[in-house]
Amino acid sequence: MSRTRFVLIQPSHAGNVGAAARAMKVMGFDDLVLVQPRWDDVLERDETLERASGATDVLRQARAVDTLDAALSGVSYVMGTVMTPRDFGPPTYAPREHLASVAPTGQGVAFLFGSERYGMRNEDVYRCHAALRIPVSPDYGSLNLAAAIQVIAYEWRQALGGFDLPPVPAPERADAAAVAGMLRHWEQALVDIGFLDPAxxxxxxxxxxxxxxxxxxxxxxxxxxxxxAKAMAEAAKKPKP
Structure with a gap:
């Protein structure tokens, strides 16, 4: 059973397919299925490969199918992305809230994304166990398909535990004696330029x-x-014009 699958329903822009592969790969996912894509050769088109930006391994194993049934084979929990909750549809959640509860179940999951032109059809939403609505600005909520995939892929990866970042080595700190010596140097320089009155x-x-x-x-x-400090002291010693 596939652990995580991303399903694009009737994608109409080749570049978005490539960008989707890139978004998936950076989050460690590689199972991409296209349902009735606009282009039969979308996985090999120049724009797709360019936008994939190196995620060609995801494209090589991606597949195009004719039906949503075929795309969901082997998946036990389906989540669709929506902007507007559907009447009689599945419950709608924010991704972070819901994915944290799904991750521990160990189920094979699929994330569904609708066409760029009209989003997800009602009949496809009804197939889902849950709908995910990305919290966006109420003034402008239109997300590019690849951007939406990146958000969902990131939230799902975080729910699964995320990636450990490599440790950042702590910089070497000067010891107390070095700081004290520098401060003595500065004290004398500040006296030399007239900024500090030793009295x-x-x-x-x-x-x-x-x-x-x-x-x-x-x-x-x-x-x-x-x-x-040395430059200040030397400047103070120069005769004024």
Missing amino acids: APKKLMPRLNQLFNRAQPTPEEIHILRGV
């Missing part, structure tokens, strides 16, 4: 100390800051 320093240096402790500079940044 009345107030709380300037403790404040700078706290600032750099919060910033947690790296050794390279300490080197840059020392270079700035």
Whole structure:
């Protein structure tokens, strides 16, 4: 039984088929079925391949069928994407809310997407166990087919546990002695340029100390800051014109 299938009903734009394959692949899905596509050779058309942007393996194993029955073979739970809930149709949910409850069941699922021109037909919606409505702006709710597939694929992947991102190595932090040495360098430079009065320093240096402790500079940044202090001191020594 296929774990996850994406079904496009009567897709009319070859580019959307390629973009759908790309959207699926980045979320780790590869079972794509087209029901009565406009083009018999849609899986090999130039626009399809271009928009797939490397997801050609998904296209190679995708298949076109004549009926929705054939597309849903081996699937036990069907969800259709709709903008408007249908009278007498299945209950309508936001994807995140519903998919979190579906994921633990272990069922083979299919997501149905209607034609770009008129969306899903009522008879196709009635075949579904649930309808999914993506929350969008009430002022403009028109989603491109591939964009809708990307949203649903992302939400389903998250419901299944998501992908672990590679750990980001923590940057090396300068040690306390390096920060203290840099601050002494800056203190002298600030005196040299007349910004700091050593007779009345107030709380300037403790404040700078706290600032750099919060910033947690790296050794390279300490080197840059020392270079700035050196340049300030040298500029202060130059005779004024």
